[in-house]
Amino acid sequence: MPFFDPLESTFYGHCVERLLTSKDLAPLLADGIVELGPGTGRPVVEALRRSGSRVPITGYELDADSARIANRATARAELGNYTVVQGDFFAATEEPGARQHGDPADGRKAGVVDLPVGPGRDAAARRARCAIGNPPYLPAIARPVGASQLWGGHDGAHVARRVLSQEMDVVLLMIASISDPVGLVRHARAAGYRIADWSVRPIPFGRYSHQPWVSRRIGELARSGRAFFGPEGYLLAGVTWVRGSALAGAAGAADEPDEPDDVATVLRRILTAAGSATSLDESAGVDRTAGARRRVRIASGLHEVPNRPASRLSGSS
Numbered sequence: 350m351p352f353f354d355p356l357e358s359t360f361y362g363h364c365v366e367r368l369l370t371s372k373d374l375a376p377l378l379a380d381g382i383v384e385l386g387p388g389t390g391r392p393v394v395e396a397l398r399r400s401g402s403r404v405p406i407t408g409y410e411l412d413a414d415s416a417r418i419a420n421r422a423t424a425r426a427e428l429g430n431y432t433v434v435q436g437d438f439f440a441a442t443e444e445p446g447a448r449q450h451g452d453p454a455d456g457r458k459a460g461v462v463d464l465p466v467g468p469g470r471d472a473a474a475r476r477a478r479c480a481i482g483n484p485p486y487l488p489a490i491a492r493p494v495g496a497s498q499l500w501g502g503h504d505g506a507h508v509a510r511r512v513l514s515q516e517m518d519v520v521l522l523m524i525a526s527i528s529d530p531v532g533l534v535r536h537a538r539a540a541g542y543r544i545a546d547w548s549v550r551p552i553p554f555g556r557y558s559h560q561p562w563v564s565r566r567i568g569e570l571a572r573s574g575r576a577f578f579g580p581e582g583y584l585l586a587g588v589t590w591v592r593g594s595a596l597a598g599a600a601g602a603a604d605e606p607d608e609p610d611d612v613a614t615v616l617r618r619i620l621t622a623a624g625s626a627t628s629l630d631e632s633a634g635v636d637r638t639a640g641a642r643r644r645v646r647i648a649s650g651l652h653e654v655p656n657r658p659a660s661r662l663s664g665s666s
């Protein structure tokens with residue numbers, strides 16, 4: 350079923366807009382961007398419209414219905430530089446037989462390493478030096494029924510790790526505080542990335558996170574220090590990483606790999622301050638209506654931000 354969440358998808362669109370308007374990163378975007386999972390296509394359509402960017406973007410969407418809707422949205426918007434292809438992002442962007450880095454045991458347990466490998470990178474993927482996406486991040490030991498395309502492996506971060514293992518120069522991904530954010534930031538660092546920009550906002554728990562397989566797994570991850578949330582929800586960050594060797598002049602990109610990444614430290618502190626609940630049951634008494642959504646606040650450890658639609662913390666190095 351096509352995924353569109355008014356808070357999450359709109360926030361993703363804002364993060365893409367931030368990327369498209371970055372002067373520092375513009376040279377690395379000029380050859381095109383590949384997108385994992387456009388969903389309805391609306392976030393990127395809106396980002397392109399608002400930014401006026403002419404950078405070519407190719408989205409790969411597994412779900413046939415979503416791809417059809419996204420194609421309609423791109424045609425209606427008459428943008429000309431956003432194409433959505435139905436298919437597996439990894440099949441289109443990885444060489445056949447490419448080895449996965451990261452945590453193979455994790456992938457094997459979650460069954461994710463068995464994703465089909467296609468005939469090789471297609472033309473758009475060969476040119477692009479930037480990947481973006483709001484990847485599936487629901488953690489569960491088994492593929493959750495009714496939300497299989499939102500499954501991020503058993504810690505929720507498997508798909509994001511796989512994108513960060515592709516050696517793109519620039520990667521913008523949404524990362525969730527319930528899906529091993531610390532491990533993911535560490536993985537990006539080990540892959541040679543530094544954080545150039547980030548934004549973060551609260552997201553209330555929805556019907557997918559309340560599925561028993563998912564909520565149980567979130568509780569387990571919280572008890573082992575790999576998921577952070579409060580009674581009303583969790584935090585979602587849009588993070589732009591740049592590979593150290595890619596652009597010496599880009600913010601934060603020229604440092605040696607073993608130097609501390611201060612921006613990552615700040616982001617880690619914020620994401621782990623999302624809350625210290627260990628079970629979604631602790632949110633049982635919380636009203637999750639639209640009114641409650643508007644009242645959600647976050648304490649970042651820096652300062653408290655009210656949850657107006659556009660409100661979010663952000664920063665760059």
Ligand SMILES: C[S@@+](CC[C@H](N)C(=O)[O-])C[C@H]1O[C@@H](n2cnc3c(N)ncnc32)[C@H](O)[C@@H]1O
Pocket residue numbers: 351352353354357358361385386387388389390392409410411412415436437438439482483484485486498499
């Ligand atoms: C969390 S949704 C995000 C949708 C949209 N970007 C948004 O923010 O509204 C993740 C999307 O990725 C798609 N997806 C998951 N794995 C994929 C893969 N390997 N290749 C292409 N699309 C994938 C899903 O079908 C789903 O539409």
